[in-house]
Amino acid sequence: MSSSSSSSSFALRVELDLWDDVLCYCIELAPILPQWSRRNPGRQYYGCGSYKYGTGGKNCGIFEWATRETDVRCQIVINPLREENADMLREIEELMIAEEKLRKENNGLKDAVQELKRSKRDLMRAVICLFVVVIFLMIVFVL
Numbered sequence: 189m190s191s192s193s194s195s196s197s198f199a200l201r202v203e204l205d206l207w208d209d210v211l212c213y214c215i216e217l218a219p220i221l222p223q224w225s226r227r228n229p230g231r232q233y234y235g236c237g238s239y240k241y242g243t244g245g246k247n248c249g250i251f252e253w254a255t256r257e258t259d260v261r262c263q264i265v266i267n268p269l270r271e272e273n274a275d276m277l278r279e280i281e282e283l284m285i286a287e288e289k290l291r292k293e294n295n296g297l298k299d300a301v302q303e304l305k306r307s308k309r310d311l312m313r314a315v316i317c318l319f320v321v322v323i324f325l326m327i328v329f330v331l
């Protein structure tokens with residue numbers, strides 16, 4: 189991607205076989221990462237090899253573009269697609285929250301249905317017992 193002969197603010201560049209690998213100030217292999225700013229959507233840069241995304245760990249702050257500036261036509265295409273993607277991701281998150289809420293509500297309704305079925309069964313038993321008692325009393329009074 190980049191040659192060792194180009195001017196650089198990097199601490200160290202090393203050549204390994206066919207590849208020009210870049211080391212950050214931590215003396216770690218600098219990963220090539222995508223930049224997602226509006227001006228450079230998808231443009232790649234070298235970042236800190238020690239940094240672990242989401243951990244808030246150390247970061248030597250190294251930053252150097254690995255690829256050319258993003259073409260304006262690409263910006264025109266990529267930026268609206270990224271915004272649309274972000275909207276869809278938000279919508280998916282909202283739908284997942286709604287789904288979880290409906291799942292809990294459904295479980296509550298299933299429990300209520302089971303309780304109603306138990307009540308109905310108990311009521312039917314009571315009606316049958318009452319019917320038997322009435323029949324028994326009618327037989328006793330008639331005889």
Ligand SMILES: [Zn+2]
Pocket residue numbers: 212213214215216235236237238239247248249250
């Ligand atoms: Zn570093």
